[in-house]
Amino acid sequence: MTTTLHDIVDTAAAAGSFKTLVAAVTAAELGATLKGAGPFTVFAPSDEAFAKLPAGTVEDLVKPENKAKLAAILTYHVMAGKVMAADVSGKKLEPVTVNGGKLHVDGTAGVTVNGAKVTTADIACTNGVIHVIDTVLMPKA
Template sequence: MLRKIIATSTAALALTASAALAQSENPMVGGAPMFADKTIVENAVNSADHTTLVAAVQAAGLVETLSGPGPFTVFAPTNAAFEKLQAGTVENLLKPENKEMLTKVLTCHVVSADAMSDAIKGMIDDDGGTHPVPTVGGCTLQATYDGDEIMLTDERGRTANVTIADVDQSNGVIHVIDEVLLPAM
């Protein structure tokens, strides 16, 4: 009986350690753990740094899409990135009559692929230092890197830095960025 209890306890401990190890591979984002077995939306709603992005995704009706199978790479601007926009821009985009423009802005942060930072750097190297990144919103971002930091430049010449890379999701990957990327208007 004692052996059975020890074997059961050992198995439970191994499972707990395995789950902790799997979770520890992902960085914390916005003070919250990010779980590789959850979707982009399931993880994003827990990040204190992405409440504006989550509200925008909800207003644009993209929750179901970004909860789908993907794969997606999402360049996720923080609340601070949204605050850098001209005063009133976010509030204006969140109005129902501006849903089409909001959707365009958000989908210019999404790529139909699961692209971890090493893969992005490899594509940049293959293309001689700059790699065009077509988004599902029809925008083309220009990816570059310096050391470990990946940068994305939008069609207006604004550059966002990836501040937290490789946040693995069940349906893709999130890279946290410090600017909102905008389409050419």
């Protein structure tokens, strides 16, 4: 049986554990970008990661008037290029995200991104890779 790869958005939607992320990407109108050629590396917060945010945070962010803020948060989870877990194993890196902020990636004991633990790595997509994280990353204001 062959598995058909899909783009980042369709892969996240099909997984079923990224309902909040997919809704946020739609609200921020970033779907077309993340369906683009890429490649992209996406640190995708699970629904459980979004649930750890203070009550009302997600509901507030998906309001039309907060689109720019939501887009800034979401693009902080995206890097240009395809970076696999093996590429960071044993290393500490500070890659720049699509929104221009820096991430602190630590591959010396498992992989963490700004302290968020990568719980599932290397989910291949046609236009990049998804790494599941257990915490939503917030860019510094």
